[in-house]
Amino acid sequence: MSERKLRVLVGKPGLDGHDRGAKIIARAFRDAGFEVIYTGLHQTPEQIVAAAIQEDVDCVGLSILSGAHNTLLPRVCELFREKQAEDIIVFGGGVIPDDDIPGLKTAGVKEVFTPGTSTEDIVAWVRVNVIPRA
Amino acid sequence: MALAERILAGDVRAAARLMRDIDDGFKSAVEELKVLYPHTGNAFIIGITGPPGAGKSTLVDQITAAYRRRSKRVGIVAIDPTSPFTGGAILGDRIRMNRHAEDDGVFIRSLATRGHLGGLSRSTGDVVNVMDAMGMDVVIIETVGVGQDEIDIVRMAHTTAVVMVPGLGDDIQAIKAGILEIGDVFVVNKADRDDADRTARELAAMLEMNPDKDREWQPKVLKTEASRNRGIEELVNEIEAHRSYLHHSGAIRRLLEEKNTRLFLELLKERLFAEVYGHIHVNGKFREIVDGLVNRKQDPYSAVEAILAEKFGGVKN
Numbered sequence: 001m002s003e004r005k006l007r008v009l010v011g012k013p014g015l016d017g018h019d020r021g022a023k024i025i026a027r028a029f030r031d032a033g034f035e036v037i038y039t040g041l042h043q044t045p046e047q048i049v050a051a052a053i054q055e056d057v058d059c060v061g062l063s064i065l066s067g068a069h070n071t072l073l074p075r076v077c078e079l080f081r082e083k084q085a086e087d088i089i090v091f092g093g094g095v096i097p098d099d100d101i102p103g104l105k106t107a108g109v110k111e112v113f114t115p116g117t118s119t120e121d122i123v124a125w126v127r128v129n130v131i132p133r134a
Numbered sequence: 135m136a137l138a139e140r141i142l143a144g145d146v147r148a149a150a151r152l153m154r155d156i157d158d159g160f161k162s163a164v165e166e167l168k169v170l171y172p173h174t175g176n177a178f179i180i181g182i183t184g185p186p187g188a189g190k191s192t193l194v195d196q197i198t199a200a201y202r203r204r205s206k207r208v209g210i211v212a213i214d215p216t217s218p219f220t221g222g223a224i225l226g227d228r229i230r231m232n233r234h235a236e237d238d239g240v241f242i243r244s245l246a247t248r249g250h251l252g253g254l255s256r257s258t259g260d261v262v263n264v265m266d267a268m269g270m271d272v273v274i275i276e277t278v279g280v281g282q283d284e285i286d287i288v289r290m291a292h293t294t295a296v297v298m299v300p301g302l303g304d305d306i307q308a309i310k311a312g313i314l315e316i317g318d319v320f321v322v323n324k325a326d327r328d329d330a331d332r333t334a335r336e337l338a339a340m341l342e343m344n345p346d347k348d349r350e351w352q353p354k355v356l357k358t359e360a361s362r363n364r365g366i367e368e369l370v371n372e373i374e375a376h377r378s379y380l381h382h383s384g385a386i387r388r389l390l391e392e393k394n395t396r397l398f399l400e401l402l403k404e405r406l407f408a409e410v411y412g413h414i415h416v417n418g419k420f421r422e423i424v425d426g427l428v429n430r431k432q433d434p435y436s437a438v439e440a441i442l443a444e445k446f447g448g449v450k451n
């Protein structure tokens with residue numbers, strides 16, 4: 001049987017225009033051998049979830065530096081549940097205060113990476129925590 | 135329920151999953167495709183090709199919107215290159231098409247070339263079949279940004295639009311006949327730029343000189359400004375004109391014959407090779423033959439004949 005290639009969607013929900021981090025992460029994932037669907041700026045949670053389903057990704061990585069993470073990230077998780085697609089793992093990064101992280105995890109976000117995290121660490125986390133679905 | 139049945143019942147996740155199985159080369163996908171096959175053959179397949187950054191994705195987005203206004207369901211297959219160094223890929227065509235993400239009448243799938251040459255992925259044809267079976271009226275394929283030789287699209291699409299941009303300048307002379315021969319419609323996008331008229335004129339002149347110019351269908355050169363939705367209706371009308379030409383002239387018959395012949399031969403070649411290669415690999419003959427060739431104890435011609443004889447019984451020439 002052939003091997004699965006890991007597919008990940010990298011997106012920027014909301015009105016946040018900071019895309020340097022997202023682009024760096026997308027490139028790091030490509031260099032790790034993943035197929036990255038990069039959907040660019042200004043996505044609604046609905047668009048992200050629809051795209052993730054059509055692209056059959058294993059996980060969705062969202063970048064938020066604007067401060068709107070507490071609404072946007074839980075909303076994405078909620079929509080995946082509504083679509084019975086909660087097997088698609090949600091994780092994220094950006095300027096997110098440590099105090100907010102436990103709440104995000106309760107909402108379904110599997111991990112949060114804040115500024116200064118090395119891309120190697122992030123790729124290593126994905127390799128361990130995201131197993132392409134059979 | 136098997137994937138194929140779920141797809142026919144309208145399950146989007148099942149369709150997305152089968153496309154993945156196809157792309158990842160799962161044997162089970164072939165069984166599902168067999169079930170879907172009787173439900174295919176209805177979609178009109180449009181190819182959009184041209185150099186990197188010409189505006190292909192932006193055009194696909196606008197063409198999709200135009201077909202949605204005509205109440206047609208649209209599937210999109212957007213192909214980007216796999217990095218030969220890492221095997222990874224950044225698939226960014228969707229960026230231009232996000233507004234259709236939530237539209238149930240549109241399904242977008244990004245594919246990586248995964249080492250396949252020719253401007254498409256190996257999986258493209260089968261992924262198009264899945265969209266066809268899903269009931270898409272139109273399937274648009276965006277090739278990777280191509281140079282001159284990646285012209286597989288012409289065998290996959292009913293109508294191929296070649297997208298150019300102004301400012302190719304004298305380089306337009308360098309465009310090989312290949313790309314001129316595959317276009318059923320030529321688009322000079324970014325018509326807001328200086329030189330658009332000149333590029334369009336030069337392109338038209340080159341088409342005039344094309345040795346093929348006596349063919350029944352004369353490709354036109356159209357100008358568009360995809361980012362501002364200009365010239366799109368005209369382009370879609372021209373694409374539709376080509377589609378009716380295919381049907382009225384009977385050219386569709388020739389096209390389908392070429393396409394299916396090729397498809398069948400490629401599959402046959404692939405399967406035959408896999409069979410024979412698998413066979414000699416397992417029974418150790420492969421190693422033996424290579425050693426024999428290296429020592430010059432055996433010639434490759436006899437080696438192939440011996441293997442074929444063993445596998446199929448006395449096949450010679």
Ligand code: B12
Nearest residue numbers: 017018019020021061062063066067093094114115116117
């Ligand atoms: C560069 C920058 C800009 C640039 C952005 C350029 C661009 N195209 O990205 C410009 C100048 C345009 C800009 C504008 C603004 N900015 Co600014 N900007 C920054 C700055 C200095 C650095 C951000 C950056 O690029 N870092 C480098 C990248 C690589 O790091 P990163 O994104 O954090 O990513 C890392 C991790 O967070 C994580 N990560 C990030 N995303 C993801 C995603 C996934 C999936 C994963 C796994 C990991 C991950 O991994 C990365 C590697 O470690 C930050 C301050 C800071 N120190 O963060 C402020 C900052 C983000 N900006 C801020 C603000 C307020 C603005 C403006 C509103 C300012 C204004 N008043 O006009 C505008 C808004 C722009 C907009 N439209 O949204 C605030 C946000 C405040 C908040 N969150 O509450 C910050 C925090 C500055 C501050 N301390 O006030 N900004």
Ligand SMILES: Nc1nc2c(ncn2[C@@H]2O[C@H](COP(=O)(O)OP(=O)(O)OP(=O)(O)O)[C@@H](O)[C@H]2O)c(=O)[nH]1
Nearest residue numbers: 186187188189190191192279323324325359360361
């Ligand atoms: N000025 C101008 N820019 C355009 C036009 N159409 C598209 N663009 C811009 O050209 C850039 C490339 O557009 P894409 O649609 O991504 O081009 P593409 O051919 O799909 O690119 P690849 O898939 O990377 O080969 C984007 O910044 C578009 O906004 C146009 O008509 N005029």
Ligand SMILES: [Mg+2]
Nearest residue numbers: 190191227276
């Ligand atoms: Mg594109």
